[in-house]
Amino acid sequence: xxxxxxxxxxxxxxxxxxxxxxxxxxxxxxxxxxxxxxxxxxxxxxxxxxxxxxxxxxxxxxxxxxxxxxxxxxxxxxxxxxxxxxxxxxxxxxxxxxxxxxxxxxxxxxxxxxxxxxxxxxxxxxxxxxxxxxxxxxxxxxxxxxxxxxxxxxxxxxxxxxxxxxxxxxxxxxxxxxxxxxxxxxxxxxxxxxxxxxxxxxxxxxxxxxxxxxxxxxxxxxxxxxxxxxxxxxxxxxxxxxxxxxxxxxxxxxxxxxxxxxxxxxxxxxxxxxxxxxxxxxxxxxxxxxxxxxxxxxxxxxxxxxxxxxxxxxxxxxxxxxxxxx
Ligand SMILES: O=P(O)(O)O[C@H]1O[C@H](CO)[C@@H](O)[C@H]1O
Ligand SMILES: O=c1cc[nH]c(=O)[nH]1
Numbered sequence: 001x002x003x004x005x006x007x008x009x010x011x012x013x014x015x016x017x018x019x020x021x022x023x024x025x026x027x028x029x030x031x032x033x034x035x036x037x038x039x040x041x042x043x044x045x046x047x048x049x050x051x052x053x054x055x056x057x058x059x060x061x062x063x064x065x066x067x068x069x070x071x072x073x074x075x076x077x078x079x080x081x082x083x084x085x086x087x088x089x090x091x092x093x094x095x096x097x098x099x100x101x102x103x104x105x106x107x108x109x110x111x112x113x114x115x116x117x118x119x120x121x122x123x124x125x126x127x128x129x130x131x132x133x134x135x136x137x138x139x140x141x142x143x144x145x146x147x148x149x150x151x152x153x154x155x156x157x158x159x160x161x162x163x164x165x166x167x168x169x170x171x172x173x174x175x176x177x178x179x180x181x182x183x184x185x186x187x188x189x190x191x192x193x194x195x196x197x198x199x200x201x202x203x204x205x206x207x208x209x210x211x212x213x214x215x216x217x218x219x220x221x222x223x224x225x226x227x228x229x230x231x232x233x234x235x236x237x238x239x240x241x242x243x244x245x246x247x248x249x250x251x252x253x254x255x256x257x258x259x260x261x262x263x264x265x266x267x268x269x270x271x272x273x274x275x276x277x278x279x280x281x282x283x284x285x286x287x288x289x290x291x292x293x294x295x296x297x298x299x300x301x302x303x304x305x306x307x308x309x310x311x312x313x314x315x316x317x318x319x320x321x322x323x324x325x326x
Pocket of ligand 2: 123
């Protein structure tokens with residue numbers, strides 16, 4: 001059946017470029033490092049790229065594409081902005097750049113999957129994991145509702161168990177009489193297994209302090225992460241204490257960190273059949289209140305892991321591996 005072209009409203013394209021990122025299709029590499037902070041893009045580009053072919057900045061979304069010095073492979077450094085709603089816009093536009101023929105506004109008959117590593121900062125939930133550690137996300141629990149608008153099958157039975165455990169925990173921890181108690185719906189996603197394994201191997205090989213575990217992706221930074229700064233009430237004031245009691249049982253993984261984008265990235269890109277994983281530095285310990293503001297070293301380490309993992313996957317011609325299994 002012939003495809004209906006996407007309308008100008010479905011996919012806004014201005015002067016041949018996607019509306020928010022201001023990128024044209026040839027300006028995106030198939031391998032992407034996605035960071036929250038736009039300033040991280042020129043920093044990583046300056047440290048890691050031998051040359052650049054694209055440098056665009058629009059609405060705070062900075063993108064630089066070029067050749068990585070260490071791997072001689074083309075990579076795009078892309079800004080997600082903060083949180084799932086901003087990330088949703090960015091990932092849809094990346095997918096459109098990869099899949100849509102801008103001349104006909106129809107989906108190409110064939111396209112290669114993107115490989116995306118989210119590289120960010122996070123708050124530590126496991127007191128045994130020191131500040132400065134890179135957490136490689138095995139599973140991510142989304143507490144934003146952006147992910148719920150994408151009806152993507154469960155990636156496996158472990159995600160089912162984690163969703164149930166978190167749903168029960170959040171419902172039980174809500175403040176008595178809270179208007180929205182029991183109405184925060186968690187969803188679970190996981191990193192591409194091949195990409196995660198490659199990142200872990202590289203981290204071990206390079207001697208970079210790292211841990212693997214579960215990441216909680218919140219809808220905001222303050223009440224959504226258990227910070228009681230505002231003068232309003234909170235639906236789950238004891239969120240951190242509640243999370244600390246979670247026993248994932250047989251799964252054997254701990255909650256390691258809390259940030260704001262990983263779950264949506266893994267959920268959405270996994271649903272497209274793309275490869276995605278998340279690497280986030282622990283920059284503070286939520287249990288003891290510490291916070292460090294200089295994490296350049298960790299961002300460089302994380303980006304190197306991603307570049308090297310991209311090279312390994314390409315050498316092995318490994319297809320995305322998130323659709324089946326646990
Ligand atoms: O360092 P980035 O990638 O922005 O990630 C973390 O930092 C921001 C909050 O300070 C959120 O985006 C959170 O996910
Ligand atoms: O505590 C933290 C630290 C970084 N990013 C977050 O979202 N939370």
